[in-house]
Amino acid sequence: MTRAIGVIATLMTLSACGYASSDEIDAESAAILSLAPVGSAFKSAAAALSALGYACNAGRREFVDAKGAARETEPHLVCERETSEWLICTRRTRAILIQQNGLVSNILVNVGRFCT
Numbered sequence: 001m002t003r004a005i006g007v008i009a010t011l012m013t014l015s016a017c018g019y020a021s022s023d024e025i026d027a028e029s030a031a032i033l034s035l036a037p038v039g040s041a042f043k044s045a046a047a048a049l050s051a052l053g054y055a056c057n058a059g060r061r062e063f064v065d066a067k068g069a070a071r072e073t074e075p076h077l078v079c080e081r082e083t084s085e086w087l088i089c090t091r092r093t094r095a096i097l098i099q100q101n102g103l104v105s106n107i108l109v110n111v112g113r114f115c116t
Helices: 002-016 022-035 042-050
Strands: 055-059 062-064 070-072 076-085 089-100 103-115
Touching (some): 022 042, 022 089, 022 103, 042 055, 042 076, 042 089, 042 103
Antiparallel strands (some): 055 076, 076 089, 089 103
16 A cells, blocks of 8 residues: 555656646746737846746857858847745746847747656
């Protein structure tokens, strides 16, 4: 009996880990877009997302263009929020906000669960 309870508890914990459903990602995207909609000022996006519990950092990537020259991308924001779920699991949401000409032009959202 004790072994069966342990197996059930392990299966429940493992099922809580992994990636979120598209509904969960869509809901998180909608919440972010309600505070930092496409076309809004990029420089105020980090402060807006802090209302949802996100911590944001500016990011910049480098890429090689068709001529082989290294170029930098426009700055973007990487915003993350972690919340506890179950006893040993964490739900991590990451949103990347892309800007063009000082305005939010797109967001990319990922939600995952990690259990230790």
